[in-house]
Amino acid sequence: MKFSIISTFVLLGSALAAPAPVQKRGVTESIGLIVNTLNNTVTTNLGQINGLVSDVQQNVEASVQVAAQVGADFQAIAAALTTAAAGITAATTAGIGGVAGQAIGLTNDQIRALTQSVRDAQALIQNIRATITLTATNLTPAALATIQAEIDAAMAAIAPFTGPLTTFAQAVSAARFDLGIVVTGLNAAVTGLTSILTGLLGGIL
Numbered sequence: 001m002k003f004s005i006i007s008t009f010v011l012l013g014s015a016l017a018a019p020a021p022v023q024k025r026g027v028t029e030s031i032g033l034i035v036n037t038l039n040n041t042v043t044t045n046l047g048q049i050n051g052l053v054s055d056v057q058q059n060v061e062a063s064v065q066v067a068a069q070v071g072a073d074f075q076a077i078a079a080a081l082t083t084a085a086a087g088i089t090a091a092t093t094a095g096i097g098g099v100a101g102q103a104i105g106l107t108n109d110q111i112r113a114l115t116q117s118v119r120d121a122q123a124l125i126q127n128i129r130a131t132i133t134l135t136a137t138n139l140t141p142a143a144l145a146t147i148q149a150e151i152d153a154a155m156a157a158i159a160p161f162t163g164p165l166t167t168f169a170q171a172v173s174a175a176r177f178d179l180g181i182v183v184t185g186l187n188a189a190v191t192g193l194t195s196i197l198t199g200l201l202g203g204i205l
Helices: 002-016 020-053 060-093 098-103 108-138 141-146 148-156 158-178 184-201
Strands: none
Touching: 020 060, 020 108, 020 158, 060 098, 060 108, 060 141, 060 148, 060 158, 098 158, 108 148, 108 158, 108 184, 141 148, 148 158, 158 184
16 A cells, blocks of 8 residues: 555656646647737727727718727727737746747647737737728828827737747747758748738838
């Protein structure tokens, strides 16, 4: 009986002494959760904005009526992006070796999950850009001016969000390349996200 008990604790201790796989699984899962949460939050705000401005069509009175709520939604988008940026930064820099350390040893499934997160981020930014364009087109210049700061804040929060995400994805790609493996899907997703960001920073309004 004593041998059985001791053996059990030895086996348990061996399992607990190898946290690396759990940590690696955690970083991609954390990123996925953060991006999904951001996507759900921002999509709700974008839907509200689109619904408010879609029928305004440069009408002065209608523009004034919806401007405050539209501004509040853009403010919420900026806050959500900032929270997501902090979360991804924390997830990808935790542990020994920081970003580079976290990027080593990921499984193919984890890399596929990361690739999907990058693609989801790209789609979300495209949607934000489309909503900003719609808002600028439909609101009167006077009404638009009253919420310009909120729109600018939302746009300014995008790069800090994509930064840690692309940095980690590029680190994963580099780690695989060192092993003679090219992660084509992840590289393409990062290129797409970077391209969207470059276009956005080129100016909408």
